[in-house]
């Protein structure tokens with residue numbers, strides 16, 4: 597992967613509101629970079645990856661009590677702007693590698709990574725110290741006259 601041209605990151609507590617915050621962060625950053633054609637797919641990817649990280653390491657009850665909030669794990673979201681793509685990275689403290697479930701459209705869960713795989717040109721995970729990073733790359737085709745910038 598070439599060195600990123602742009603990079604922005606956000607750290608969040610591992611609660612469900614992290615999903616909406618990550619979406620706002622991704623949209624604002626991609627608008628700033630002029631990467632608007634990829635926003636819809638990027639929002640889908642960040643929603644799925646952050647939801648997975650909260651499920652794996654955080655509190656998923658809608659109304660967490662103070663005791664739960666006192667010992668929350670962190671989640672990291674990083675956006676990289678490359679020459680012709682963006683990469684969305686989500687870090688969490690769980691070392692387990694995510695596994696795509698067999699596609700079963702009747703199932704009520706197990707579709708998140710399948711969707712990420714559908715929209716991303718590449719995706720994967722790598723160990724981090726501690727935990728791991730799950731990432732997905734989305735190609736950028738700037739509209740005529742529009743450039744990808746900071």
Ligand SMILES: Nc1ncnc2c1ncn2[C@@H]1O[C@H](COP(=O)(O)OP(=O)(O)OP(=O)(O)O)[C@@H](O)[C@H]1O
Pocket residue numbers: 644648649652688690692693694695696697704705706707708709710730
């Ligand atoms: N960040 C993660 N840490 C640890 N395990 C993960 C992580 N993300 C995904 N997984 C594992 O991979 C499985 C598949 O994830 P996927 O997002 O496809 O489905 P799901 O989260 O179970 O359901 P859905 O996304 O449809 O609500 C999960 O059930 C979980 O076991």
Ligand SMILES: [Mg+2]
Pocket residue numbers: 644647648706707708709
């Ligand atoms: Mg999921």
